[in-house]
Amino acid sequence: MTSRRTAEGGLIDRSRPLQFSFDGKSYQGFKGDTLVSALLANGVRVMGRSFKYHRPRGPWGAWIEDPNAVFNVTLDGAELPNCLGAATMLETGMEARSVNAFPSARFDLKGGLDLLHRWLGAGFYYKTFIWPDWHLFEPMIRRMAGLGELNTDLIDGYASDxxxxxxxxxxxxxxxxxxxxxxxxxxxxxxxxxxxxxxxxxxxxxxxxxxxxxxxxxxxxxxxxxxxxxxxxxxxxxxxxxxxxxxxxxxxxxxxxxxxxxxxxxxxxxxxxxxxxxDRPITFADNDRPGVMSLDAACEWLARYGVLAGRDIAVLSNNSFAAPAVRMLARAGANVTEIDPTDGAIRALGGKRLKGVEVAGKRHPADTVLVSGGMxxxxxxxxxxxxxxxxxxxxxxxxxxxxxxxxxxxxxxxxxxxxxxxxxxxxxxxRHEPRPDGTGTYRLTPLWPKPGSKGRQWIDFQHDVTLKDIELAARENYVSVEHLKRYTTLGMAPDQGKTSNMAGLAAMAAIQGRAIPEVGTTTFRPPFVPQPIALYSGPHAGQLYHPLKRLTLEAQHRAANAALGEYGGWLRPGWYGSGDPKFHIRDEVVTARKVAGILDASPLGKIEVIGPDAERFVDFIYYNTVSTLKPGQIRYGFMLTERGHIMDDGVIARLDRNRFLISCSSSHTDHVRAHLETWRQDGNDPDRIFIHDLTQAWSTVTVTGPKARDIVAALDIPLDLSAGAFPHMTLHYSSFDGTPVRIARVSFTGDLSYEISIRSSRAADLWQALAAAGEKLGACPVGIEALSVLRAEKGYILIGKDTEGETMPHDLGFGIPRQKKRAAFVGDRSLHMEGANRDDRKQLVGFSVEPGAPALPVGAHLVGEGERPRSQGYVTTSHDSTTLGHPIALGLLERGADRIGERVTAWHQGQRFTATICAPCFFDAEGERLHA
Missing domain, CATH: 3.50.50.60 (FAD/NAD(P)-binding domain)
Structure with a gap:
């Protein structure tokens, strides 16, 4: 094997030799080499096999345009499939092996398939395997398809920043x-x-x-x-x-x-x-032989890597770039013969080892044929x-x-x-100046494939598409370039047609007697060069598939010994304290009911809808009527899907004439924002409605309980907090220590509550001030677990927990808008369909359990009587209420509203439980504490 490395030159670092192997044999290259340049320097010509016929292939191009040298490469235990060898930088210890070849590229057991080429032309699989049944051949064909082998161990940890x-x-x-x-x-x-x-x-x-x-x-x-x-x-x-x-x-x-x-x-x-x-190839008989290469690529190998493509070189070129290339190769020590490719028929001589080229019947001995068909x-x-x-x-x-x-x-x-x-x-x-006139000195003589030429003339080197395949496609009426591509697989190799498309288009144009631009080109689609799928998926896997959102007050919660957990996609305090959670949660519930609780409600959605058409838009989005709100007023309502099912609930406040604030569920904010944007752009003028998600910009601290007003008053906020001046379901702006705040009287516990929102940079100061004021009165911080008990006692629901995919507003007792709202809204027609009016719909009810009895398990089925009772509903929420002194539950039950007062059986994992059906509100049904 002859070394092709020049004594000097190139951009490689000759002081840093690198050891590597190809198909099991060891070689040496230098820092700055590619796998292909290093193999060429070592005299290796055969680096792969073609896809269909398994013909030997050597490199054609010096970079991403090369379709032939495709390797599986292993380094330090990492294995990557289908690496473009001409664009893979060499590293010491690399183990490269040719794809689509066994046991090696030089000797491939499947090379005999080339003997069957007469029966394996374009589209042969469509015709041959249709009888007697395609499915008999499908497993074998699928095993033979594809290039390279994917090591599934690579998947773990292979992620893109x-x-x-x-x-x-x-x-x-x-x-x-x-x-x-x-x-x-x-x-x-x-x-x-x-x-x-x-x-x-x-x-x-x-x-x-x-x-x-x-x-x-x-x-x-x-x-x-x-x-x-x-x-x-x-x-x-x-x-x-x-x-x-x-x-x-x-x-x-x-x-x-x-x-x-x-x-x-x-x-x-x-x-x-x-x-x-x-540079593009010239099409001639047996032009796929190893040693037939791009003239420009040979100059790149010499200039960048100090590698001479051959010693006895024949150059076939139709353009003016050949002259300086020939001089460059000759100066490097090559014996170069220039041959005019327009003189007559051309044929490469030899097999795995190229012996020369024949032009117009004259043979020219050469170990390398460099061709240039134009840029x-x-x-x-x-x-x-x-x-x-x-x-x-x-x-x-x-x-x-x-x-x-x-x-x-x-x-x-x-x-x-x-x-x-x-x-x-x-x-x-x-400089944004006019471009210079002229086209330069570049000249070429058109030289395209000639239909009817003798010999096997290769258009797509990797996919084994020949000129005869294109002629066959034309005879079978696959004359559109897009049909030609799919019928013959032209341009579908790893180089994605960079070397083959122009020759294929020219051949089809010549067959049809048309000009090349009349035939057109195939569609150019990303990526420009193949990229690993991990590039697009990025880090969105494992824990980062749906990353946790973090609270501005996380440090304060940790300092208060909070047990943090995921709730609705947020890392939030579940309870405070390091002992048995059951006792901490119970104490927080008791304190919140008797004194007050302070909780971080920052994850609540804060989406503003602004613009001249905002009023009409929110009326359309909400099941309830919103346009009757006055500035400063708040209303509870539902958003529905087009099928009338509840998507989210929450409150909406009117800030001024053309500005509304939607406070949606913490876990649904992203979905609600997308929902609003979808409808903003469908049937509306998007220049008159604007959606702004400010959830992360504002932090919210809620104070709830009988002493809530006293705690908030301790902040010296310039605002009248009395019930008369600041009633339930209203909103005011004020300031805390010189910073604007927004205070809403809304409650998720059934007690007097104030939600105070402040810009996130001042959230810690607000939390500390409220905690200090609350501590003097005996209040405590409250986590999500205690809040869940408090809301259940009041009968407040969680969408997705106390509802299912078919729950409608009237199933929860909110039926008036369905009957009286005249303006169109999302889901309105669906609320009057036959299914929406069935008398056996599952409705929200409460379940009261006798003191001392076990709580109903969440998910327990509510069953009827008889030997084979069927499920009539299920338990959605269940807690042992310290406030009420007995367990309570919420659930969905067929005809539940009409069955209040009945006893019901709950079945769960072989156990039976009993409870009494009741209204879903267990605490302060008259709302006196809420309006205090």
Whole structure:
């Protein structure tokens, strides 16, 4: 095996050798190599097998455009499937193995499939396996499908960090044009971010002798230093994989091998596409042989990695870029022969080891054939953004056409292949000046696949699509490019058509006798290069799937010895104290009923609805009528689904004529916000209604109990707290220690209550002041568990706990709006459907248990009499009430409202319990304490 490494040159660090293996054999490369460049340096040509026929494949391209060298790579126990070898940076200890090959790429047992190629053409599986039954063949075909092997152990811990950012100018591509525009924009004072998918920026510049009088490396270093000195940011090893709505760009930033890329979502005021162009193949007989490579790729391997693609090289090119490439290869010691590919039929000679090329009947011995069929601009991101493409006859390529808003293409991505022209264009775009005229010196002779040519001519190297397959598709009327793609799998390889699509489109155009732009292109979709699924899922797994929301007052609760737990997605105090929770909860209930309790009610939703149409909107959203409220008044109400089922309950306050405050359930805030936004945009003018979720901005401390007024009065709040001036279900603004506060008289306990909301930065001061005032009177902090008992004693429900997916307002005793509300509202028609009026609907009732008897288990079924009693409902809430001296429960029971006073049996896990059906309100049914 012959070494192809040059004695000097390249960007690699020759002082840092790296050991690695491929298909079980050990090799050495250097820091800065890719897997492909290191293997080429060691004389390895066969690096993979094609998907269908298992033909030997060598690398075609030097970066993401290569479809052939695809590896499973293991390093330090981490194994990643389907790594693009030409874009995977080498690390010491890497173990690479070819995909779709056994036992190795050089010798593959399935290579014999190529002998059956006459019967395995495009669409053979549609025709062959239909008889006698597709399902007989399906398991075998599925086992053969796909590339690589996924190690499921990788899934654990393989998660992507996700970041959000903004900039004025985002430049994609760190070649000559990208660096020039980034420097000019940064020095003009703009916030610039430059991204490049290589570890070392510079694009193809390293193939040149000089750039503006400097060596390529010095010129690149100067540009990077100037960009950063002007405040710009440079992100290397970062791929812009997609452009989405409103100039949102997805970036995948590579980290250490075995870790998921970091996802950046950057929204830019302006995007400059400097993504460059790639060399395209020339189609001829047996052009898939290992050793047939891209001319541009060979120059990249030499310039970046110090690797000579071959010693005896034949160059076939139809464009003006061939001359400097030939000089570069010759200076490196290669024996180069230039051959005109337009002279006649072409055929590669040899098998796994290339022996040369035959052109017009003349044989040219060579160990490497380098081809260049013309440059194809990388316009994928342009199309993602909605940009159009124009066909350029001179360049024989699609170029950016109609410009998407806030986006520009420059350099090779725009067809400006000459360096001087690209630099001038980039600097003009940065300064918002007119672009220079002209197209540069690049010239080429059109050279596309010729239908009817002899031999097997390969269009898609990885998926084994030949020119004959495209001709077959045309005969079978798959002439649309989208149908052609799906019927033949053209362009569906890991390179996603970067090397095959243009040749495929040209072949179909020639078959139909049409021009290439008439045939069109396939749809460009993200991602620009394959990305691991973990990039999109990010950290949303395990504990972070639905992360806990945290209270501003968490430190104060911990200092008070609170037992914190998850309640409705929030980390909240369950009770206070380190002993038996049962006794702490009981003491909190007793104190709240006799004196007062202080609780953190910050998670209650605080969503404002504002605008000229706000009144009409909230009337439509709520089951109750809201428009009759006056500023400062509060009303309890329900939100329904379109099927009339209760989605959430809570209170709504009118702050002024066009402003309402919705206080929804703590666990439903996100859902309610989405519900409001959905209806705001459906049948309404969104410019006349605005939804603002201020839940996190305000913290709320509730004081509840007979002494609540005295505790709040101790704060010296300038507000009359008397029942006459401040009645139940009203709201006032005031101030605490110079900070505005909003105080609402609403209760979830059945006792006199004040909800005091303050900006979160002052919440700790408010809590400490109330705690100190309450301690003097014998009050205590109250956790969620005690609050649950207090609310159950009053018969207050929790949506989702005391209701089910079919519960309607009249099942809870709220039937008047259904009969009297004339204005349309969400779910109104459903409340009058046959199912809504059944006489056996489950209704909310209470259950009173005799003193000394055990409490009813939550979830216990309420059953009738007989040998085989059926379930008529179930218990939803159950507590042993210290206030009442006996257990109580709430539940849903068929015809429950008509059965108050009956005895009922509850069955749970083989045990039977009895209780008396009663009204759901057990405490202060007259409401005297509530209105005190």
């Amino acid at each position: 996700q970041l959000h950012d903004h900039c004025e100018v985002l430049i994609v591509g760190g070649g000559a044009a990208g660096l020039a525009v980034a420097r000019a924009a940064a020095e003009a004072g703009q916030d610039v971010v430059l991204v490049d998918d290589h570890d070392v920026a510079g694009g193809r510049l390293y193939q040149l002798d000089s750039v503006e009088g400097q060596t390529p490396r010095d010129w690149v270093d100067d540009q990077l230093a100037a960009i950063e000195a002007a405040g710009g940011r440079v992100m290397t090893a970062t791929t812009a994989f997609g452009v989405f709505d409103h100039r949102l760009v997805g970036l995948a930033q590579q980290g250490a091998f075995g870790t998921a890329p970091r996802l950046w979502r950057i929204r830019a005021d302006r995007i400059v596409l400097a993504s460059g162009a790639i 194809t601009p990388l316009v994928h991101l342009w199309r993602h953004a909605g940009g159009k493409l124009d066909w350029c006859e001179q360049r024989q390529a699609f170029l950016p056409g109609a410009t998407p808003e806030g986006m520009a293409a420059i350099g090779a991505a725009n067809g400006s292949f000459d360096l001087d022209h690209a630099l001038a264009e980039a600097r003009a775009v940065a």
